Amino acid sequence: MEATSQASQASKVPLKLLLFIDKRPSSSDHVRQIRQYLKSLEEHFHINLDVVDVGEHPYLAEHYRLVASPALIKIAPLPQRTLTGSDIVPQLQHWWPRWHQNAQAQVAPAADGASGDELVFYDPNDSIAHSAELMKLSDDIFRLNQVKEELEAQLRFKNRIIAMMAHDLRNPLTAASIAVETLEMGYGHQQEGTTKLSPELTNQLLKHVKTQIRAIDRMITDILQTARGASAELQIQPQDMDLKALCFDVLGAMKNRIREKQQRVQIDIPQDLPHVYADGSQIRRVILNLLDNAIKYTPLKGTVEVMALHRTNQKVQVTIHDSGPGIPEENRDNIFEERFRLQRDESQDGYGLGLALCQRILRAHYGQIWVDSVVNEGSYFHFTLPVYRA
Numbered sequence: 001m002e003a004t005s006q007a008s009q010a011s012k013v014p015l016k017l018l019l020f021i022d023k024r025p026s027s028s029d030h031v032r033q034i035r036q037y038l039k040s041l042e043e044h045f046h047i048n049l050d051v052v053d054v055g056e057h058p059y060l061a062e063h064y065r066l067v068a069s070p071a072l073i074k075i076a077p078l079p080q081r082t083l084t085g086s087d088i089v090p091q092l093q094h095w096w097p098r099w100h101q102n103a104q105a106q107v108a109p110a111a112d113g114a115s116g117d118e119l120v121f122y123d124p125n126d127s128i129a130h131s132a133e134l135m136k137l138s139d140d141i142f143r144l145n146q147v148k149e150e151l152e153a154q155l156r157f158k159n160r161i162i163a164m165m166a167h168d169l170r171n172p173l174t175a176a177s178i179a180v181e182t183l184e185m186g187y188g189h190q191q192e193g194t195t196k197l198s199p200e201l202t203n204q205l206l207k208h209v210k211t212q213i214r215a216i217d218r219m220i221t222d223i224l225q226t227a228r229g230a231s232a233e234l235q236i237q238p239q240d241m242d243l244k245a246l247c248f249d250v251l252g253a254m255k256n257r258i259r260e261k262q263q264r265v266q267i268d269i270p271q272d273l274p275h276v277y278a279d280g281s282q283i284r285r286v287i288l289n290l291l292d293n294a295i296k297y298t299p300l301k302g303t304v305e306v307m308a309l310h311r312t313n314q315k316v317q318v319t320i321h322d323s324g325p326g327i328p329e330e331n332r333d334n335i336f337e338e339r340f341r342l343q344r345d346e347s348q349d350g351y352g353l354g355l356a357l358c359q360r361i362l363r364a365h366y367g368q369i370w371v372d373s374v375v376n377e378g379s380y381f382h383f384t385l386p387v388y389r390a
Contacts, residue, residue: 015046081095113373166344268305290383293354304323316387
């Protein structure tokens with residue numbers, strides 16, 4: 001009687017199958033052959049066959065790690081089995097005795113003396129639509145996690161910008177404040193009838209204040225532009241521009257910083273350097289950023305070089321060389337990326353926020369920027385601009 005009961009219960013075990021097909025004409029033949037064979041097994045199983053179009057349910061195909069179709073997957077009773085290829089019916093005939101044996105083995109006596117038997121099997125109400133929705137939700141969660149990580153990276157980036165801005169602005173603000181206080185003290189003495197500051201010194205202090213204010217304005221502009229990211233609109237108005245004169249103008253604006261660090265500047269710019277087709281204000285920002293970095297990372301009494309050459313009939317190349325710590329080889333391809341600077345060693349400041357902006361400006365001019373560097377020997381930053389054609 002017990003054997004008969006178990007056989008009867010086994011006959012109620014559902015056979016849950018998923019058949020994955022594609023759009024090929026032969027797919028309908030595969031479905032027909034498999035249905036026909038499964039019909040002969042209905043006396044032993046309640047067969048639940050769902051046909052799935054791979055194109056319509058890619059989430060399910062990915063979930064079951066399918067690499068080919070047609071594919072028949074036995075979900076229940078356990079263990080799961082996947083059959084693939086055009087000979088699925090012969091494979092079913094081979095596996096059927098074992099599947100039947102597994103179904104009988106899943107019938108277990110009820111615990112605590114309860115009457116009847118207990119079956120453990122896959123829930124037949126778990127539909128294709130439900131499974132597909134679970135897969136989609138899983139994929140959505142993955143994408144949301146990616147968005148979350150991106151937003152967190154942006155927040156860390158902006159927090160670092162604020163910290164760097166507070167640090168970098170302190171020096172020019174202090175210098176400008178000292179100059180203004182000195183002028184104020186001199187003006188007070190003049191009010192009392194004694195001359196404290198000569199006209200030359202007064203003029204020098206005023207120029208120094210203006211230089212520091214320009215430096216502050218440049219840093220704030222660069223920080224805001226870089227913080228906005230690559231999607232920010234960059235206004236370029238190219239025209240005939242004397243690149244040599246611009247280089248000397250920027251060097252003049254940086255002379256106080258160079259003097260403070262007792263550095264030497266070597267200039268190698270040919271007299272016949274052709275004019276370029278560029279936006280002067282934007283290229284000035286590029287040269288300021290690169291020269292500022294070169295001065296910053298060149299040690300006390302070190303040497304900074306500014307070079308230019310007529311590379312081809314179409315391009316002019318400018319090179320700014322520092323004798324600083326250099327850039328490790330593995331980082332040279334990434335040094336112009338916006339978030340790369342946040343991942344460098346905390347004990348080093350790195351090459352500032354301006355490099356990402358420099359790259360954007362030069363690309364907008366159809367130019368290039370790159371770096372050659374040797375660790376502990378310095379870096380050569382090169383950029384190109386198109387020659388002006390009248």
